[in-house]
Amino acid sequence: MDRRTRRAFVVTLGAALAGGAAAPAFASTSASSGDTAVAKDNSTDGSRDRSKGERPLARAHAHNDYEHPRPLLDALSHGFGSVEADIWLVDGQLLVAHDATDLDPTRTLESLYLDPLARRVQANGGRVYRGYDLSLQLLIDLKTAGEPTYLELTKRLRRYGHLFSAAYGGVGGRVRRGAVTAVISGDRGARAPMEAEKVRHAFYDGRLEDLGSGVPASFIPLISADWTKTFTWTGAGPIPAAERETLRRLVASAHDARQTVRFWATPDVAGPARDALWRELLAADVDYLNTDDLAGLEAFLRAAR
Numbered sequence: 001m002d003r004r005t006r007r008a009f010v011v012t013l014g015a016a017l018a019g020g021a022a023a024p025a026f027a028s029t030s031a032s033s034g035d036t037a038v039a040k041d042n043s044t045d046g047s048r049d050r051s052k053g054e055r056p057l058a059r060a061h062a063h064n065d066y067e068h069p070r071p072l073l074d075a076l077s078h079g080f081g082s083v084e085a086d087i088w089l090v091d092g093q094l095l096v097a098h099d100a101t102d103l104d105p106t107r108t109l110e111s112l113y114l115d116p117l118a119r120r121v122q123a124n125g126g127r128v129y130r131g132y133d134l135s136l137q138l139l140i141d142l143k144t145a146g147e148p149t150y151l152e153l154t155k156r157l158r159r160y161g162h163l164f165s166a167a168y169g170g171v172g173g174r175v176r177r178g179a180v181t182a183v184i185s186g187d188r189g190a191r192a193p194m195e196a197e198k199v200r201h202a203f204y205d206g207r208l209e210d211l212g213s214g215v216p217a218s219f220i221p222l223i224s225a226d227w228t229k230t231f232t233w234t235g236a237g238p239i240p241a242a243e244r245e246t247l248r249r250l251v252a253s254a255h256d257a258r259q260t261v262r263f264w265a266t267p268d269v270a271g272p273a274r275d276a277l278w279r280e281l282l283a284a285d286v287d288y289l290n291t292d293d294l295a296g297l298e299a300f301l302r303a304a305r
Contacts, residue, residue, distance in 0.1 A: 056129045057081055057301050061139070061262060061288040066096045068294065071112045076120075076128070078298040082137035082262075082288050085113055086186070089149040094156065097143075109153075113138065114160050121163055121179045128179050135165060135181045137222075137288075139205065146189025150202075154193075157182060157201035164201040171195055171219045183222050195219070206259070208250065217258040222288075225250075227263040235273030239280055247284045260287035270296050279304070 061082040062068070062075035075083045087094045087109055094109040117128070117136075124130035142149045157164055165181040167173050184190050185205035194204055206220035208230070230246065233239045239247075254261045263281070267274050268291055278289055278300055291297040 054079060054302070056132050056134050057298060058134055059282075059287060059289055060294075060297050060301060061137075061290050062294060063264065063268075063290045063292050064098055066107070066112060067098065067292070071096070072116055074294055078294040079129075080294065080298075081134055082139060083113075084139040084141060084185075085109065086141040086143050087149065087153065089144045089152055092152070094149070094153060109140075109156060114156065114163075117163055117180055118160060126179060135177055135179060138180050138182045139222075140182055140184055140186075140202070142184065142186035142190055144187070146187030146191070147193055149187065150184060150190035150193050153184075154197070154200075154202065161201055165203070167200045167203065167218055168198070170198055172216050173198075173218060175218050181221070185224060211250065211253045211257070211259075220259060222260050222262060223250075223254045224262045224264060227266045233277070234267045235275075235277035235280075244280070244284075247280070247286075251284050251286055255285070262286070262288035262290060264290050266290055268292055275300065 056079040058081035060075075060078070060080040061084065062080045063084055064086070065071055065075050065083040066085050068074040070077075071085075072083055085096050086098050087096055088100070088103060090103065090105075093105065095103050095105065096107050096109055096112050097103045117138075120128060128134065128136040140153065142153075163178055163180045165178040166176045168176070182202040183205050184194065184202050191204060194200060194202065203218075203222070204220050206215070206223045208223065208225045210220055211223060230250075231243050233243050251261050263286065266281075266289075267277055270293060274296075278297075281289055282304060289297060289301070
């Protein structure tokens with residue numbers, strides 16, 4: 001982007017942010033290392049990446065997926081079942097970035113995620129992973145004010161409605177499962193417009209306070225939480241017995257309500273501590289393991305089978 005365009009763009013962004021900023025699952029189905037280059041692939045959807053035919057990893061979540069060299073495609077090349085995209089509403093566009101300083105008008109939700117997914121699902125006979133009945137979770141984190149950002153997002157999701165799981169009849173309605181399931185995280189202002197929709201192509205990312213609230217999994221299929229706000233253990237030595245009990249109780253409560261569980265801010269530096277924490281999460285039946293190290297988590301999960 002040239003200097004003049006960037007200056008105009010930053011002015012527009014400032015107006016968008018005046019409305020507020022954000023606070024920071026549908027799947028059927030110790031070898032950690034640093035992230036490595038993925039298999040070469042000249043397709044536009046990444047559909048030829050998985051040449052070995054390995055089973056996709058439903059529990060692998062690509063945190064800040066868009067920061068990898070090939071957003072979406074790198075995660076799919078490692079078999080991930082969940083990817084995360086942060087979006088900002090700027091001048092009517094939904095732009096993908098972690099920070100405002102990284103915004104680029106060419107990096108839209110459509111160009112990085114929706115269009116490649118549409119091509120891939122078409123190429124793979126209606127699935128993200130050909131031959132596997134897994135609905136890819138697309139976790140969309142709203143970085144600008146939740147209500148206007150979601151109202152713009154829902155228009156986009158309707159245009160790609162054939163890709164996405166959908167809910168009919170409001171909060172407690174029936175769900176049609178699609179090749180991709182959009183789950184809305186970030187700014188909590190999205191909840192009200194989502195609750196008001198009679199037909200939704202997205203679901204709400206709950207927090208620990210939503211456990212036991214009676215809100216059905218057809219609206220809140222996923223419970224996400226900051227690991228450091230509940231636990232002190234970061235993988236060194238044995239996990240304290242009380243913290244293990246808390247972890248398993250929280251997961252069991254979510255599963256009783258047919259909800260899945262993800263923790264963010266877990267240690268993500270390759271080594272024995274991270275492996276120990278990941279093993280504890282698997283033992284507790286946590287549904288999604290959060291990482292920026294795609295190759296490291298793939299290696300860990302395949303070795304853990």
